Amino acid sequence: PVVSALELGGVKIAKEDVVRDDPTNNVPDTIFSKLGMQLHRRDQHPLGILKNAIYEYFDANYSNKFDKFDDLCPLVSVKQNFDDVLVPADHVSRSYNDTYYVDPQTVLRCHTSAHQAELLRKGHTHFLVTGDVYRRDSIDSTHYPVFHQMEGFRVFSTEDWEASGADGTAFAAEDLKKCLEGLARHLFGAVEMRWIDTYFPFTNPSFELEIYFKEKWMEVLGCGVTEQEILKRNGKLNNVAWAFGLGLERLAMVLFDIPDIRLFWTTDERFTSQFSKGQLGIKFKPFSKYPPCYKDVSFWINESFTENNLCEVVRGIAGDLVEEVQLIDNFTNKKGMTSHCYRIAYRSMERSLTDEEINELQMSVREQVQSKLNVTLR
Ligand code: PHE
Numbered sequence: 558p559v560v561s562a563l564e565l566g567g568v569k570i571a572k573e574d575v576v577r578d579d580p581t582n583n584v585p586d587t588i589f590s591k592l593g594m595q596l597h598r599r600d601q602h603p604l605g606i607l608k609n610a611i612y613e614y615f616d617a618n619y620s621n622k623f624d625k626f627d628d629l630c631p632l633v634s635v636k637q638n639f640d641d642v643l644v645p646a647d648h649v650s651r652s653y654n655d656t657y658y659v660d661p662q663t664v665l666r667c668h669t670s671a672h673q674a675e676l677l678r679k680g681h682t683h684f685l686v687t688g689d690v691y692r693r694d695s696i697d698s699t700h701y702p703v704f705h706q707m708e709g710f711r712v713f714s715t716e717d718w719e720a721s722g723a724d725g726t727a728f729a730a731e732d733l734k735k736c737l738e739g740l741a742r743h744l745f746g747a748v749e750m751r752w753i754d755t756y757f758p759f760t761n762p763s764f765e766l767e768i769y770f771k772e773k774w775m776e777v778l779g780c781g782v783t784e785q786e787i788l789k790r791n792g793k794l795n796n797v798a799w800a801f802g803l804g805l806e807r808l809a810m811v812l813f814d815i816p817d818i819r820l821f822w823t824t825d826e827r828f829t830s831q832f833s834k835g836q837l838g839i840k841f842k843p844f845s846k847y848p849p850c851y852k853d854v855s856f857w858i859n860e861s862f863t864e865n866n867l868c869e870v871v872r873g874i875a876g877d878l879v880e881e882v883q884l885i886d887n888f889t890n891k892k893g894m895t896s897h898c899y900r901i902a903y904r905s906m907e908r909s910l911t912d913e914e915i916n917e918l919q920m921s922v923r924e925q926v927q928s929k930l931n932v933t934l935r
Pocket of ligand 1: 668669670779
């Protein structure tokens with residue numbers, strides 16, 4: 558069905574408001590069609606099941622103190638998405654290459670941190686925000702331009718840490734780590750974990766939590782002690798706070814053995830019927846693995862070429878039939894011209910593709926790579 562208007566968290570949105578053919582807008586139809594799907598609000602969907610399991614942990618350990626939001630509108634201002642969480646003016650995440658802009662002041666949120674400031678201002682001190690987030694990116698089995706995050710935020714007052722003898726920041730950092738280690742155990746059972754120091758503009762210190770899974774360390778979330786400036790600007794003068802943001806798909810792929818991120822979007826009953834409300838332990842049984850088909854495309858790039866732009870073109874044509882776009886050759890000749898060769902893997906999650914169908918897709922890719930990206934095919 559072609560949707561042309563929808564309501565998101567109480568906000569009415571028409572397609573023309575979000576997708577426009579002008580250079581200040583880079584939202585394609587494929588992304589518009591994802592707005593309002595709200596996979597995280599379906600109790601039978603792996604993402605909804607995971608969200609509920611995390612809620613359960615917080616309800617049990619903090620006697621229902623965390624306020625929960627899962628219906629906030631994903632269209633937010635540049636101020637909410639970036640300025641309010643202290644993202645520097647020249648940070649790459651603000652670029653049109655990385656973020657979907659509706660217009661110069663409005664974006665599809667690229668993280669749930671976009672809601673921190675407004676919720677603080679409204680007086681919330683313990684909250685969880687779950688929602689769909691949007692990022693332009695390359696294509697493989699773990700990256701999709703729409704995914705889901707849960708933000709956690711907890712504010713402390715002086716009384717909370719004074720007795721401990723520690724300073725506020727150290728106290729919050731320790732509480733945060735304990736909370737998230739407990740969450741990881743609630744979801745995964747006894748797992749090996751480690752903390753990695755990292756950087757986020759909105760927290761200091763900042764950490765990543767990794768868990769050891771299938772012989773690999775896997776990053777599951779980012780977190781840290783909230784920058785004082787954010788608290789100060791939003792009416793919290795004598796407080797400290799922690800925040801975390803976790804990617805639901807990443808965790809769900811591990812917990813449910815889901816091999817490809819596109820499966821979250823399928824309506825194929827052989828996928829959807831395998832999950833039920835409240836059942837975190839279920840392992841997905843692949844119904845069949847259809848064969849992939851690889852096609853290469855080579856061209857001379859120009860100064861404005863980016864892999865994200867290429868991937869947007871490919872997704873616009875092949876949709877969820879594209880599994881991976883991989884740079885397999887890259888060289889610069891004596892004249893200074895640079896050539897890239899990309900290998901595109903086409904594979905359906907639901908059926909076998911015919912040669913004809915794939916050839917047609919690849920033909921369109923070749924045409925549009927040339928017409929939309931202004932590169933020269935080789
Ligand atoms: N917003 C960060 C991200 O999307 C995650 C995060 C949230 C980190 C809150 C620290 C605190 O990567």
